Amino acid sequence: MSKRDKKDIELSELLKKESFDAAPNQWFTHRVLHKLPMKKNNSALHMAWFFYIAAALLCIGYWIWLFFFNDNTVITVRDILYFAIAGIVTLLLTFSPLVAMFSRE
Numbered sequence: 001m002s003k004r005d006k007k008d009i010e011l012s013e014l015l016k017k018e019s020f021d022a023a024p025n026q027w028f029t030h031r032v033l034h035k036l037p038m039k040k041n042n043s044a045l046h047m048a049w050f051f052y053i054a055a056a057l058l059c060i061g062y063w064i065w066l067f068f069f070n071d072n073t074v075i076t077v078r079d080i081l082y083f084a085i086a087g088i089v090t091l092l093l094t095f096s097p098l099v100a101m102f103s104r105e
Contacts, residue, residue: 052093059090 004012063086070079 052096055089056093059086059093062086063090 062082066083066086
């Protein structure tokens with residue numbers, strides 16, 4: 001804690017005595033509030049998070065089904081197509097939060 005000497009006290013008193021005393025203005029708060037930016041609507045952000053989480057749960061469910069409950073003795077073109085689509089969607093879901101996080105900087 002700094003100690004105040006005689007000069008600091010004199011300067012403090014001088015500033016208090018000579019400072020401008022603003023007259024009260026009843027419209028000041030009203031004007032300032034109207035110049036503030038509007039509050040953001042976060043409903044789109046909440047919906048985006050909902051769909052992101054739903055897609056992530058579907059991907060997790062698909063990969064669990066693929067590795068534990070799917071018959072892997074026969075591989076069809078449909079299986080390869082589903083595997084490729086699931087891989088692409090999983091990569092997009094994995095990297096989209098990282099891209100969003102680094103784009104905010």
